[in-house]
Amino acid sequence: DGGITQSPKYLFRKEGQNVTLSCEQNLNHDAMYWYRQDPGQGLRLIYYSQIVNDFQKGDIAEGYSVSREKKESFPLTVTSAQKNPTAFYLCASSIDRRGRGHVGYTFGSGTRLTVV
């Protein structure tokens, strides 16, 4: 079955550590996205990529980094510069219809990151 897989489901980070969240999709989608979700805040966009080897900052990119070396993969690194990283992280993908309308996202099941 096609889908989008995030791992791990739970992740614990010590102060000063970098951690990487995995996101893999086998839907042949062109675009991929990372959102952060905090209670009462809704979904906030961190980074997105519409094509391999290219990505753009979202609204809250500071303290995060991404790469898009393969169409199927869009890992997110939470760096030590992110001062409040405890949150639920969601990865999503979508078909890029080149401006002919959007058909919405397919989401992964999320990674809950906790600083210890």
Added chain:
Amino acid sequence: EDQVTQSPEALRLQEGESSSLNCSYTVSGLRGLFWYRQDPGKGPEFLFTLYSAGEEKEKERLKATLTKKESFLHITAPKPEDSATYLCAVFSGNTPLVFGKGTRLSVIA
């Protein structure tokens, strides 16, 4: 800048008590409005896409409608399993989807 406001923030219903969730939006040319359902600790699941004012979509006890300024998600005779957070998002053509903060629905048996 595209904006989405959902109301109420939280809604508590008795089983069978019908109600509506609101999604008001401000966009420079709406090209799609999306409703998602999210259960605790899980990723959002797609429910509906609406593209033009007057359009309606239905799925079981849910019905989504769209005007030029807002969308409603009507829930008819809800059951406890309808309890979830419902998210609304808009697309205006050049940027990723912009999401509202969601409405937390609780349906009590």
